[in-house]
Amino acid sequence: MTASNLPQDRAMERPGAAMEPDKPQSKPEGKYSLLWKDVRRDKYLYFLALPGILFFIIFKYIPITNLVIAFQDYSPYFGVLDSPWVGFEHFARFFAHDDFYILLRNTLGISLMNLVFFFPAPIILSLMLNEVRNAIVKRTVQSLIYIPHFLSWVLISGLTFLMFSQSEGLVNKALVSMGKDTFDLLTNPDYFWGLLTAQSIWKEIGWGTIIFLAAIAGIDPQLHEAAVMDGAGRMRRIWHITLPGMRNVIIILFILRLGAIMDTGFEQIYLMMNAAVSNVAEVFDTYVYRIGIKQGEFSYSTAIGLFKSIVGVILVVSANKIAKRFGQDGLY
């Protein structure tokens, strides 16, 4: 709200306030009336936020109530209200399933690979970009590395196929022309997780630098100047000034990523999966798709989804606690 709007705003409140002059001022106000007062004062701000609030209520909070079908034998004919209750049957079936261990291992494995290799990549890249002195080079590089973010996974899996397939792949054609054997990357279970991580890094590394570069820009340049005066070299300044300056952003993003540890990116894995690697590729997301959508077992797949979310919430809350214990600002 601009300053010029403010007096007008106040003026409009006045008649309403004047109508209840007898209200005792000393009455202790509850939390709710305080909130209400807040809302009244900033009603236009709240009005601005209304579409966003409605969006979350309609598309996020209301659908949550439908999670009860995880405890039902859901049938569209009876709907959510009248479907028979089965308690924890679907959870029991899922945890007892032979493949549960494989799904858990793959999901955690792929997520940890991402956490260890993909998460630090944009941090390192933004530190490097920050040290580039030539503004034109810096900006050009920045724009170029954003591009892969806008490619869909379908395109990227197609590109990977074109590069690495054994009959048509460029890399393999080059290997053959050098008199070497073709290299089998796409149907090799040993490389599958690495391939996924490499793809993620290739696609998102540039986009990921945006937030870190913003954090770097917020660091007081005087700190750097002082450090230079004290004779600190580049590496020392990165280590003692730039990195600590980004610490909060890094921790918050890390906590958020932990919350998504059970989400492995359905599209990417579904597109890259084939019979030869399915043992290391099948994750919760692809399993839910196969069972839930293809076979129409909605209650069962909702139970799996709920399990995933609960694990995510536990991880976020505990990571947040730990961060706070070590004296950092957490998520909330």
Add this chain to the structure above:
Amino acid sequence: MKKWLKTTFLLTLAGSLLMTACGNNNASDNGGVTNIKTQVINYAPEFIGPDNPLWQEFEKRTNTKLNITWLSPTTAEDKINVMLASGDLPDLTYVETLDNSQLRKMIDQGVFWDLTELLKEYPNLNREEFEVMWRDSKINGKNYGVPRYYPAYGGGIFPMFRKDWLDKLQLQVPANVDEFREVLKAFKTMDPNGNGQADEVPYATTPASLGFLYNVFNETQGSWKLKDGKLVPIITEDASRDALLYIKQLFDDGLLPPDFAIMKFSQVTDLIRSGKAGGVGYSMNQAWIHTEFIRKTDPNADLIPLASIENKAGVKYTPSGVPYYGVFLIPKKVPEDKVKKILSFLDYGYGPEGNTLAFYGVKDVHYKEDNGNKIPTDQAKKDMVGDGNMASIFHLVSDDMAISAIGMPDDFYKRNVDIVTERKKVDVPQPDRGLFSEKFNRYFPDIQKKVDDMRTKVIIGKETIEAYDKLIEQLRNDAQLKEITDEMNEYYAKRQAEL
């Protein structure tokens, strides 16, 4: 300020009420015109809208207002499942198959009309060709849906070969699995495309498209075979192991694409159309569609579908199916007189006039008659008449549905007719046809997927045949598979008793 807000609010509310009112008015029957809302799978490359002349012609002649949602084949299965889950069913609900547990549950709960009695009044829906179709689509002795006719022979994935290559190498169309391999070997080594390089891919396929070979070796169709009067799943049979080793040999000899395991169906199409492949598996009508493509670069190209193939024991196999593809159901929320109107709409489409209209379009606009042949005009192309679109609601009641295609030359068509006549002489049993087991539907896809993945791994050499044997041994003792088998046998016995 407040007053202004209030007025706006009331106006919006009134407006939305008015719109809902209008909407309701539109939905009810208006001057005898029946609104029919439906969704259906559509294989046409481009979908038509309500502004299409043929769409409007149908509305005019049947006195209906059509609201059709086309489903693209790649996403149809998902969309239909989600639609069933939402419970928001159109007047004419199309499903790909009746073997869907969600759907079966809904039928048991009485969500759809039992049409058995109502159907009797519609002569075109009771035409002779439909007799088997009505019988095979019964659930508990009742007809809950109107199946979409599709000829029993001519469809399904089955090999076709480059006739021009065979002729060049002076080879016959293979009649059994050994000749099949010999022909592919010749394609590999004898340079049939004559460019001096061994760049031919003898047989373009994905692992799934070779599935027919497991059936050839097991001498049955579907996932089950009859042994001493009992159904057994073919995945654990020794014949399937033989088929697997046979396919592995093909792969090891370089007769299949090296990227076989990761290829998608569309890549198989690209491969055969590029003129590099000597054989491929499709339904018979596709033979012409791909030949036409290859002829752009190789004018002599000619794909000939196999009539049948013998296994090592000399037993012939050819694919055949139920004489329908997909089923239309009508939900109970549709009132009875509207049900009758919807049925007469379907009756029209399966009558001589409507059927011709759906497939060939309007006479003298979309086609011209010439000696009994219907020659498509340019307008037909413009209005997207032909395979798909309106013809996806009403399939052409003729073998042509599976063996003919727009633009197919006469000699090509006659050869297809001969081949399909040959195919009709081969009757391969499918003991599980029309059987529905809840346990099978729920647990079998997972088991089948495990076996499929293992097979692919063995074929490309990522796993040994011993690992496969171990998996099969496990499955033979698997409690879940036993339960499925027991339930299937229970239903099988029950049905045999009914017959």
